[in-house]
Amino acid sequence: xxxxxxxxxxxxxxxxxxxxxxxxxxxxxxxxxxxxxxxxxxxxxxxxxxxxxxxxxxxxxxxxxxxxxxxxxxxxxxxxxxxxxxxxxxxxxxxxxxxxxxxxxxxxxxxxxxxxxxxxxxxxxx
Amino acid sequence: xxxxxxxxxxxxxxxxxxxxxxxxxxxxxxxxxxxxxxxxxxxxxxxxxxxxxxxxxxxxxxxxxxxxxxxxxxxxxxxxxxxxxxxxxxxxxxxxxxxxxxxxxxxxxxxxxxxxxxxxxxxxxxxx
Numbered sequence: 674x675x676x677x678x679x680x681x682x683x684x685x686x687x688x689x690x691x692x693x694x695x696x697x698x699x700x701x702x703x704x705x706x707x708x709x710x711x712x713x714x715x716x717x718x719x720x721x722x723x724x725x726x727x728x729x730x731x732x733x734x735x736x737x738x739x740x741x742x743x744x745x746x747x748x749x750x751x752x753x754x755x756x757x758x759x760x761x762x763x764x765x766x767x768x769x770x771x772x773x774x775x776x777x778x779x780x781x782x783x784x785x786x787x788x789x790x791x792x793x794x795x796x797x798x799x
Numbered sequence: 800x801x802x803x804x805x806x807x808x809x810x811x812x813x814x815x816x817x818x819x820x821x822x823x824x825x826x827x828x829x830x831x832x833x834x835x836x837x838x839x840x841x842x843x844x845x846x847x848x849x850x851x852x853x854x855x856x857x858x859x860x861x862x863x864x865x866x867x868x869x870x871x872x873x874x875x876x877x878x879x880x881x882x883x884x885x886x887x888x889x890x891x892x893x894x895x896x897x898x899x900x901x902x903x904x905x906x907x908x909x910x911x912x913x914x915x916x917x918x919x920x921x922x923x924x925x926x927x
Contacts, residue, residue: 700894703887710884714877717843718926721873722865725854732850745844752840755833784844791847 695754702751706744713744729795738796742789749785753778821908829886832879839876842869877922882915 675682720731732738756777764770817823842864849860863869889907892898898907 700891703891707884707888710880714880714922715925718877718922721846721926722861724861725850725857728850728857732847741847748840752833752837756837759830759834784841788844788847791844791851794851795847 695757699751699754699758702747702754705747706751709740709744709747712740716740732792732795733798735796738792741792745785745788745792749781749788753781756781820905821912822904825886825889825908825911829883829890832883832886836876836879836883838872839879842872842876874919874923878915878919881918881922882911885911885915885918 716731716737720728723731732741757774760770760773760777764773846860846864849857864873889898889911898904
């Protein structure tokens with residue numbers, strides 16, 4: 674049993690149920706992604722369309738591999754946060770809405786971690 | 800009370816009364832590009848996974864990504880990524896409470912569009 678008053682229990686909690694936590698985390702990933710996007714896109718643009726040996730060589734380099742891992746983790750986290758806001762804004766049925774938010778979270782973790790695994794496998798010698 | 804006209808009263812303005820301006824379009828496009836980037840993100844992860852698996856499977860991913868439709872998706876995603884980055888920075892500046900002057904908002908909308916197109920062009924030059 675809680676000794677908090679009803680007012681204290683809900684203080685700071687908006688309709689999203691967790692205050693400004695989501696908003697703030699989305700700004701954090703946004704800021705991190707500004708330099709990461711530049712560092713990730715340049716070697717990707719340079720190597721996309723290249724043959725297998727060239728791509729493996731490029732992402733065997735620790736700098737490219739580390740940037741790719743950081744971009745994939747931060748990028749998919751940001752995608753999850755952004756798509757969740759879109760779902761919360763446009764999907765109104767509680768069941769479908771919850772299902773989509775859960776599905777979105779699982780989808781982003783699945784693809785984000787698959788990407789990290791793939792880059793790590795290349796970097797450590799496929 | 801008895802002669803209230805229920806059918807022909809003026810309505811308060813709704814979405815359709817507003818003229819579309821650059822700042823409306825840039826705001827909507829921020830969401831659209833962010834959501835659409837899901838496709839590009841999935842394709843790039845698949846491309847990395849294919850490279851990790853081996854040359855034979857990599858050839859499949861490379862074929863899809865360098866096909867005409869794959870190229871179209873990649874160039875579209877590239878512009879979407881730069882556009883979303885530029886409007887994102889604009890939103891971060893707005894978060895600090897700055898840049899809300901109507902003329903400044905209109906001008907930054909065009910700066911964002913121009914910068915994203917310029918960055919796309921520069922990246923494409925690197926890619927070629």
